[in-house]
Each structure stands twice: as C-alpha cells, then as structure tokens.
Amino acid sequence: MKKPNFPTSRSFSLEPNASAGSPSALSPYVDNGTDIFTTERYHDIEFARKEWTHMWRKTWSLAGLASDIPNTGDYFKYDVGPESFIVVRTGSGDHDISAFYNVCHHRGNRLIFDDFGSVDKFVCAFHLWSWNIDGSLLNIQDRETFREEVVCDNPPLTEVRCEIWQGLVFINMDPDAAPLLEFLDVLPEHLAPFNIADMTIIKDLQTEWPCNWKIAHDAFVEVYHVQSVHPEILPFLNDYQVQWDLYANGMSRMLLKFGEVSPHFEDQEAVNEGLKALLDEAGVDPEAYSGEPDGVRKAIQQGKREKARRLGLDYSAFTDNQLTDDWNYSIFPNVTFNAHPEGLLIQRFRPHARDPQKSVYDLMVLIHPVDDPKYRVPAYMGVEDDVAISGKVRPERRHIAYGEEGLGMVISQDAVMMGHMQQGVQSHGYAGARYSEQEQQLRHWHLELARYMNGEK
Ligand code: FES
Ligand SMILES: [Fe+2]
Missing domain, CATH: 3.90.380.10 (Naphthalene 1,2-dioxygenase Alpha Subunit; Chain A, domain 1)
Structure with missing residues (x-):
C-alpha cells in the first residue's frame, strides 16, 4: 500500500x-x-x-480486579504515589467492596503489607488497635489508659470512594467526584x-x-x-x-x-x-x-x-x-x-x-x-x-x-x-x-x- x-x-x-x-x-x-x-x-x-x-x-484510578477478592474479608493493596489503600470485600454482592487508606489511626502505622490477603479484621502490628472489615473500629488495646477525648470518636478507617465497572475496581480520594460511569x-x-x-x-x-x-x-x-x-x-x-x-x-x-x-x-x-x-x-x-x-x-x-x-x-x-x-x-x-x-x-x-x-x-x-x-x-x-x-x-x-x-x-x-x-x-x-x-x-x-x-x- x-x-x-x-x-x-x-x-x-x-x-x-x-x-x-x-x-x-x-x-x-x-x-x-x-x-x-x-x-x-x-x-x-x-x-x-x-x-x-x-x-x-x-x-478515579484503577486499583485492581474484583475477581482477586472473591470472598468476604479478601483484600488487595493498591499503592499510588505517596498513598496506600486497602480494597476489601465486605459482602457477597457484586458491589460489596470498600476501600480505605491503609493507615492506623493511632500513630500512623500501615495496616497491611501484602499485595493480597484475607482477614476477619485489620489489626495494627504496632499496638494492636483493630478494625472490622467494614472499617468500623473494633478495639483499642488498653483503652482505659486513654483520656476519653482522645478516642471518643471511635475512629473508623478513613474511607475513599470505590466503584466497580466490568469487574474493575476504581477508587477516588475525592468525596465529591462525579460517579465513575460518568467519568468514563x-x-x-x-x-x-x-x-x-x-x-x-x-x-x-x-x-x-x-x-x-x-x-x-x-x-x-x-x-x-x-x-x-x-x-x-x-x-x-x-x-x-x-x-x-x-x-x-x-x-x-x-x-x-x-x-x-x-x-x-x-x-x-x-x-x-x-x-x-x-x-x-x-x-x-x-x-x-x-x-x-x-x-x-x-x-x-x-x-x-x-x-x-x-x-x-x-x-x-x-x-x-x-x-x-x-x-x-x-x-x-x-x-x-x-x-x-x-x-x-x-x-x-x-x-x-x-x-x-x-x-x-x-x-x-x-x-x-x-x-x-x-x-x-x-x-x-x-x-x-x-x-x-x-x-x-x-x-x-x-x-x-x-x-x-x-x-x-x-x-x-x-x-x-x-x-x-x-x-x-x-x-x-x-x-x-x-x-x-x-x-x-x-x-x-x-x-x-x-x-x-x-x-x-
Ligand atoms: S500505630 Fe497502630 S496501634 Fe499504634
Ligand atoms: Fe511502543
């Protein structure tokens, strides 16, 4: 030609x-x-x-594949720039997937280190604070030693937007962002x-x-x-x-x-x-x-x-x-x-x-x-x-x-x-x-x- x-x-x-x-x-x-x-x-x-x-x-940013977290409690880690995120399956529905900053509210330790894993709760390795997989606080170790004002909000894991299209999991750090499907x-x-x-x-x-x-x-x-x-x-x-x-x-x-x-x-x-x-x-x-x-x-x-x-x-x-x-x-x-x-x-x-x-x-x-x-x-x-x-x-x-x-x-x-x-x-x-x-x-x-x-x- x-x-x-x-x-x-x-x-x-x-x-x-x-x-x-x-x-x-x-x-x-x-x-x-x-x-x-x-x-x-x-x-x-x-x-x-x-x-x-x-x-x-x-x-919006492509974090990973829904197929990598088929069971409740399965998670994968998504690192981008200076941040790290936990993407976790919270239930059996197609859209029961949540994403959180991968950080402990106590003194800022990372919560997970592996690319993939499965848990029934997230436990910080430093002083054992823990969270349920839906991000709600489960336990503050030796809570009686904290003055109540420090922990009275029972801090949940900090959540980010998470939406799924065709089995692809996207996250967005902006709570006011337009929905993923509109963005695409x-x-x-x-x-x-x-x-x-x-x-x-x-x-x-x-x-x-x-x-x-x-x-x-x-x-x-x-x-x-x-x-x-x-x-x-x-x-x-x-x-x-x-x-x-x-x-x-x-x-x-x-x-x-x-x-x-x-x-x-x-x-x-x-x-x-x-x-x-x-x-x-x-x-x-x-x-x-x-x-x-x-x-x-x-x-x-x-x-x-x-x-x-x-x-x-x-x-x-x-x-x-x-x-x-x-x-x-x-x-x-x-x-x-x-x-x-x-x-x-x-x-x-x-x-x-x-x-x-x-x-x-x-x-x-x-x-x-x-x-x-x-x-x-x-x-x-x-x-x-x-x-x-x-x-x-x-x-x-x-x-x-x-x-x-x-x-x-x-x-x-x-x-x-x-x-x-x-x-x-x-x-x-x-x-x-x-x-x-x-x-x-x-x-x-x-x-x-x-x-x-x-x-x-
Ligand atoms: S840094 Fe996580 S429990 Fe202390
Ligand atoms: Fe090329």
Whole structure:
C-alpha cells in the first residue's frame, strides 16, 4: 500500500459507514490547538506535589480486579504515589467492596503489607488497635489508659470512594467526584461487547522504570514510533492509517488495523510471515490463502468468526473490525487498554512515592478462558507460550527489575527509551513536546491535566 494522504479531517476513519455516535464511528475532531507543552511536568518535585493534590486526589484510578477478592474479608493493596489503600470485600454482592487508606489511626502505622490477603479484621502490628472489615473500629488495646477525648470518636478507617465497572475496581480520594460511569464517558458503551467482567487474569507483572510516570504513559498513547522502535510489527500492523477519537474527561482511543501491511513497510506485495501467523492464529491455513495481502484482514475476520463458533464463543456483539483490530483506549489519567475479542491488555502507570523521575509500571493480561488444550492466545496479547490460560489458576504477581525479561519484545523495546527520554526532557536545549496529529491523544491528555493543575477541575 502506498502511504495514503493524511486526511483533512486529521484522522482516518476505519468504518466510514458507521452511524454517527456509534462506537465504531469517527468522532468530530477536537481542536486542541498547537501549543508546545512545558517539560517540568516530567521531573520537577513541585510539579509532582501539585499534580498529586490537584489531579491525583480528585480523579478515579484503577486499583485492581474484583475477581482477586472473591470472598468476604479478601483484600488487595493498591499503592499510588505517596498513598496506600486497602480494597476489601465486605459482602457477597457484586458491589460489596470498600476501600480505605491503609493507615492506623493511632500513630500512623500501615495496616497491611501484602499485595493480597484475607482477614476477619485489620489489626495494627504496632499496638494492636483493630478494625472490622467494614472499617468500623473494633478495639483499642488498653483503652482505659486513654483520656476519653482522645478516642471518643471511635475512629473508623478513613474511607475513599470505590466503584466497580466490568469487574474493575476504581477508587477516588475525592468525596465529591462525579460517579465513575460518568467519568468514563463513552468507554462503558464502547467496551461492553468485550465483556471484561467475564475475563480472567493470566499475566500480572510490576516493574519500576527510571522515568516519570507520564513519560512511560505517553509512549503507549501513540504509534508514531512503531516504524522506528518496533519495525518487526510493520508487516502486519497498519501504524499509519489510524483512527483517533478524543472524548470527554481526557479519554481517547486509537483504532489500529492488525492484519494489514504498514505503508511504512517495504514489501507491499507478499503475504508476509507476519500476516501468515495472524491467519494461522485465526484458524485459516496460510498456505491455502491465495488472495492479496490487502485481503488478509478480511480473511482473519471471517476465520475468527468460524473459530469462535467451533469453540463455542459468542462473537455476535463484535463488528468485523473489532475481531482483528486493536481497540486501544487511554483512560485518564494513567491506564491504557488494548481490547481484543480474545482478551484485554491493561497497562497502568503509577507515580513513584517520592521521586518524580521514577515510576511503577504494571502490565496485566486478561482473557476469556477457553476450555481447549490446543487453544493459544494470539501473540499480540504478549503472553508466553507456557502461561496457563485455563483461567483456573491466578498467576502470581511478578516484580521484575528494569531491563529484566518478561515484558515481551514490544514493551521491552519501549522500556529502553524511557531512561533516555527522562534525561533528555531535562536538557536546557529542549523546549517541550511538539505533537503531530498522530499524537493528538497526547495533546488532549495533557490539556486535561492542565485543567486539573489550574483548578478548572
Ligand atoms: S500505630 Fe497502630 S496501634 Fe499504634
Ligand atoms: Fe511502543
């Protein structure tokens, strides 16, 4: 394919006939201007402090998975920036989950230390104050030795907002925040066919990166760098003809065509090995495929429908394009989703507790389990061949060092850039980011951050 003209609408449309406002439709262009963004956001401690009070303390943030706390008393810990939270199941209903600051009211000890656990009460290890799982005070050890004024309020654990969407648990430190579903804007409608609530986690990885959380985040909200950083995927990913859509509250997405040769790739004639591998994964014999390269995406879509029928999976809610393409969402402020019919790859970028030049990167892969020993998760989900995909075993969370193996080829290639970027953005010779329209999601995102920083939000 010859590189197509960049459209005057400033985005390609992958489904031009989709009715306006439907999940596949290209949304109206949002003119976010042409400003260059300042760089202290990536390194300055004062910026980080203000970002915490102005943005982080007001926004919804993905804490974890409801499926990790199936029984009453099960909890997980969610650390973000300088704070730590306990998310605990308080009953058997879908929404019986509460979240508290992970701190003891006596002298400020942390209450829990493990990522996951199960309790019938929270007991502080320092002087044994304890709380019920609903956060109410259970006991103050040697209470008779306190003057009544000190403890007369029987302090409950300090609660934060906690809401659940599709089995994903979000928290918000702002008691006055709009409800989660409102915050997520169009995403719940768009992602409904993927049925995330029925997915199961098969990969869970955490690592510390030598860069501000936004440097890491920004690298996953554009595919402009694919031609240089990930040339291996050009044979089967169209990284140029992309649909970008910008939504309310800093949310956005890009729709990426898999199964199509990139205009940046030299050989446009052959049904290359990458396309063949995708055909194969879709259950289409690549040697029997006699069409042109530009027919492969359609063939994969048909193959996947057939395969779903064989495996007893219901793909009726998906459009053809959703079967091949990466529905790639940016969930403000710090999460990206790569949604595919087979599953969901979640990336989360967390600020470091003290150092704005470091961050925590989380990678989670969720899939719809398939009860067939021969079933393989497509390569683009980034899971190793030996990963159990039955959905019956919750994988252990792996903590890996920067540079250590486990992220998969593509994300490892991105990770290499992070340290260099962190240094470069602090150079006197650098004035700030100049975004192309291929990076319009980033401009949209940083303008939303600016609204928090200047007090508009
Ligand atoms: S710090 Fe928790 S009981 Fe004293
Ligand atoms: Fe990348």
